[in-house]
Amino acid sequence: MVSVEALATPIESGWVARLGAAVRQEFRAEVLVPAVADPILGSPGCAVPGCVRSSRYAGLCPAHLGRWRKAGRPDRHGWVKTADPEVMGYRPLHSCLVPDCGFGQHRYRLCYRHSHAWDKAGRPAVDRWKPDVAGTPAAVCAIPGCALWAELDAGWCHSHHRRWRLRGCPSAAEFIAYCASYGEDRFDLRPLAPQLRLEIGYALQCRVDANRTRTTPRSIKPLLDHLVASGAESLLERPLAEWLAGLPAAASVNTPRAFLGYAIECLLDLRDGTGWDSEYQRDVWRLRRLGVSGHDGAKLDFTAVHPVWLxxxxxxxxxxxxxxxxxxxxLRSDRLALVRLSQFTPGLASSSGPDALDRAALEAYLARLAVEIPHPKTRSAEIGCVTGFLHAVRQHRWASLPAEAQLYPSDQPRRDETPAPRAIPEFVMGQLESPANLDRISDPRIRLLVEVLIRTGLRIGDATRLALDCLVRDPQGAVYLRYRNHKMRRDAVVPIDDELTAMIQTQQERTRQRFPTAAVLLPRSSANPDGRLPIPTATFHLQLGQWLETCGVTDELGQPAYVTAHQFRHTAATRWINHEVPQEVVRRLLDHTSHTMTAVYARLADTTIREQWERAQKINIRGEPVDITVDGPLADGEWMKQNLARAKMALPNGYCGLPLQKSCPHANACLTCPLFITTAEFLPQHRKQLDDTRALISRAQTDGHTRLAEMNRTVETNLLTIIATLETDQRDCRCAAADSETCCGKESSDAP
Ligand code: SF4
Ligand SMILES: [Zn+2]
Ligand SMILES: [Zn+2]
Ligand SMILES: [Zn+2]
Ligand SMILES: [Zn+2]
Structure with a gap:
């Protein structure tokens, strides 16, 4: 396999200069020593408190590892606490034993001069020997931290001079850097060809800037060795596949392979530039280069669309x-739809122009599609893409299509009228919600996600990406979960109960402890040194499946139950509807823009509400059995009583109907709830509600229910205020009514 991208452009002469300019000074070094505990290039610091070295094995630096082994490998935790933190290069060197002499030791623990003088004096007893000291010398050793006198005119003390000579008398700066990092792992790029060295430096720089994946000197050493042996001048001289095929076993493990691929990607990005200018002409678009963030490796590959004009x-x-x-x-669906259009339309792939797209061709395409994609919903979406494509080509005159090159609504497959209910049966929910089963989720992040999905109906992708500060309170102190509705690309809030609030607060604590700078509530646990990235949804799906299996959750027939994350959303909606939460409220709780989706749940409820209610009596939403008689006249009485209880809470869009929110502390906060109020489009409801409330009040008064009448008086007053405010606002409002949810900013409790 040959990668087209790698071979496309010949390496031009300006390229090396451009590369050189892109690599920052610190990554141009021939020997690159990562700082201790550097999150990307380094290893964690040595476990001995006060030790300045990086750990190498078992959490210890090589020096401490050696000492610990010498000490007979005692219990490491205890040993670490008592170990001397000083290591070579940091322990002061000893000076000559002669008082006031500051030269380093040479022989007999005396400096060079005094050792000779002592020999000459016939090695007398040291306390009776009083030699001369040569005054104070001009300089001390140039190695930072070394206090010995400099000798032999290179500026180093006796020991450092010797080490400097052994290193081949490097420049002073290089030698000082070498001493400071003595014993630390390093990227030694010296044996690499000059351009290759720059390229590796650039790739390391990109790794550091991306701040994701750890790349230590050890982990890529086999790769660097191989590059040296290959004699290559540049990574770009061979395609990735060829490089990978030639790797020796030691370099053919995950980290070096991944680094190699990454390095080539980075270099290609740099060489070919980013943005539409360079990317549009390619047949494979790398979305990263088009500024689409969050999809590192994503591509759109058009090579399978034939012929070229298409x-x-x-x-x-x-x-x-x-x-x-x-x-x-x-976009991916769009691309795939066009790939299939080109494959399934007879003669299209070899055609010379858009004339080939006549009605006969399109009908042949539809027929073939019906065979290849039997599912009507999937096929319909695909036909929708092609319809949109043909429409856009004609509308913007990108090409002259034959007049008949279009698809019509009647070309769409027939679809089932009523989608099957996708909510999780309460029988299964009862098992999922049992505390014993919930406790079996060992990862607290997953446990919290399950609770969030059940209680709020959030989409899984929105829940995993919750911000760390996702809790907001309205002026009454009621708590909401603030989230990003990624599908609709807007921020939204949903009311939550005290229990969930407490769980989220605990998680906030946990996250802050592990990642002090994290911005997300549920950080992923790997390749995430600063806690910036959220837990992947794939992790949740995986763990959800495992959990269901461990708990042995079954359906009514005793078969293992299959539950997806998205079904929790349908379950929440269905529960709300079945508890007679008005459609409009459910729509807002789910943050749907249109009513169509919510109406699906409502239609379901129309026919099943009575059954649902009866079932709810046997097992309530928390899975606890409820102790009432279901059969006989009592059941009807109970049912009516429940409806009545709800009807008492007459409020703008019906009543506060969130029985799931058992512990919502502020019934009256509904009137300031962002889900309820203050856009003018609801004025008719408010007015009607006012009439209803007044009717309810007078009925209550006639029946002598003073308490009920009183409660609804407050409601009446609030409604009057709301209506009055809205009527004034409506006169000032200049925004389009279509976007009324953010219109005028008049919502009473916009998130602070
Ligand atoms: S007060 Fe009523 S509407 Fe407001 S959050 Fe609580 S339950 Fe929902
Ligand atoms: Zn150490
Ligand atoms: Zn001396
Ligand atoms: Zn020295
Ligand atoms: Zn859905």
């Missing part, structure tokens, strides 16, 4: 879609 149109369409803000997921 590929050019496909690229043009995708670029236009991207500039309209269409997300990566959709």
């Amino acid at each position: 590929r050019e149109l496909a690229k043009r369409w995708c670029r236009w879609r991207m500039s309209c803000g269409v997300g990566l997921g959709q």
Whole structure:
């Protein structure tokens, strides 16, 4: 396999200069010594408190490792506490034993001159020997931290002079750096060809800047050795596949392979430049180069779209879609739809122009598609992509299509009218929500995610990416979860109960302890040195599956139950609807823009509410059995009583109907709840609600229910205030009513 990208452009002469300019000074060094505990290039510090070295094995630096072994390998934790932290290069060197002499020791623990003088004097007893001391010399040793007198005119003390000679008399700066990092692991790039050395330096620099993956000298040493042996001048002289195929066993493990691929990617990015200018003409777009963040390695590959004229149109369409803000997921579907269009339309791939797209061709395409993709919903989405493509080509005159080159609504497959309910049956939910089973989730992040999904119905991708400071309070002190609705690209809030609040607070603590600078509530545990990245949804899916298996969760028939993360969302919605939370409120709780989606749940509820209610009586939403008789007249009475209890709370859009929010502390906070109020579009509801409330009050008064009447008076007053405010606002408001949720900023409790 040959990578087209790697061979596409010949390496031009200006390239090395450009590379040189891109590599920062510290990564241009021939020998690169990472700082101790550097999160990317280094290793954690030695476990001995006060030791300045990096750990190498078992949490100890080589010096302490040696001492610990010499001490007979005692219990390491205890030993570490008592060990002398000083290591070579940091322990002061001993001076000559003659009082006031500051030269280093040479022989007999005396300096060079005094050792000779002592020999000459016939080695007398030291306390009776009083030699001359040569006054104070001009300089002390130039190695920082060494206090010995300099000798032999290179500026070093006796010992450092010897070591300097052994190193081949390097420059003073180099020698000082060498001493300071003595014993530390290092990237030794000296044997590499000059350009290759720069390239590796650049790749290391990119790794540091990306701040994700640890790359220590040891981990890529086999790779560097191989590069030296290969005699290569540049990584770009061979495609990645060829490099990988030639790696020796020692270098053919994950880290060096990944580093090699990464280095080549970084270099290609630098060489070919980023942005549309360079990327558009390619047939494989690297989204990273187009500024699409968060999808490091993602590509859009158009090579399978044939022939070239269709590929050019496909690229043009995708670029236009991207500039309209269409997300990566959709773009991938778009691309795939066009690949299949080119494969499934007879003769298209070998055609010379858009004339080939006539009605006959499109019908043949539809027929083939129906065979290849039997599922109507999937096929319909695919046909939708192609329809949009043809439409855009015609609308923007990118090419002259035959007049009949379009698809119509009647070309779409028929779809089932009512989608099957996707909520998790309460029978299964009862098992999932049992405290014993919840306690079996060992990872607290997963446990919290499960609770969040059950209680708020958030999408899993929104829940994993919750910010660390995701809790907000309204003026009444009621708590909301603030999240980013990634699908709709907007911020949203959902009310939460005290229990969930407490769980989130505990997690905030946990996260802050492990990652003091983290911005996310649930950080991923690997390749994430600063806690910037959230736990991947894949981790959740995996652990959810394992948990279901460990708990042996079954359906009513005793079969193992299969549950997906997204089903929790349908479950939350269904529960709300079945507890008669008004559709409008559910829509806002789920942060749906249109009513269509929410209406699906409601329609379901129309026919099943009574059954659902009866089932809810047997097992309530927390899985606890409820002790009432279900059969007989009592059941009807109970049912009515429950409805009545809810009807008492007449509020703007019905009533505060969140029975799941058992511990919501502020019933009256509903009136300031951002989910409820103050956009003018709801005025009719508010007015009608006012009438209803008043009717309720007078009925309550006639029946002598003073308490009920009183409660609803407060409601009446609040409604009057709301209506009055909205009516005034409506006159000032100049925003389009369509975006009323953010209109005028008049929502009473916008997140602080
Ligand atoms: S007060 Fe009512 S509407 Fe407001 S958050 Fe609590 S339950 Fe929801
Ligand atoms: Zn140490
Ligand atoms: Zn001396
Ligand atoms: Zn010295
Ligand atoms: Zn859904």
